[in-house]
Amino acid sequence: MANHKSALKRVRQTKKRTERNRFYRTRMKNMIKAVREAVEAGDKEKALEALKVANKRIHEYVSKGIIKKNNAARKVSKLHKLVNSLNEAA
Structure with a gap:
């Protein structure tokens, strides 16, 4: 365990x-899950609405420093691809 003052503060900050x-990561996983469930149910409108929310929040988390930019781009791209697959199936 850290012994000096600055190291103790770092431990508190990290925690x-x-x-x-x-x-935020848990929240993001739940939003992604909502999109996937809507796609599996075949509900395009619900999927698009969930995608819109997820897209906005995921990019918001990038600006907060929760996830990296490319990670967010990869997640959003995957979700868009999934929702667009509803068009092909119809």
């Missing part, structure tokens, strides 16, 4: 940051 990031 707080980890907790906050965990909250």
Whole structure:
């Protein structure tokens, strides 16, 4: 364990940051899951609405530093591809 003042502060900051990031990552996973469930149900309107929300939030998390830019781009691209597959199936 850290012994000097600055190291102790770093431990406190890291703990707080980890907790906050965990909250946002879980939230992001749930949004992605909502899009996938809507696609599996075949509900295009619901899928598009969920995709719109997920897209906005995922890019918001990039600006907060929760995830990296390319990670967000990859997730959003995958979701768009999934929702667009509803067009081909119809």
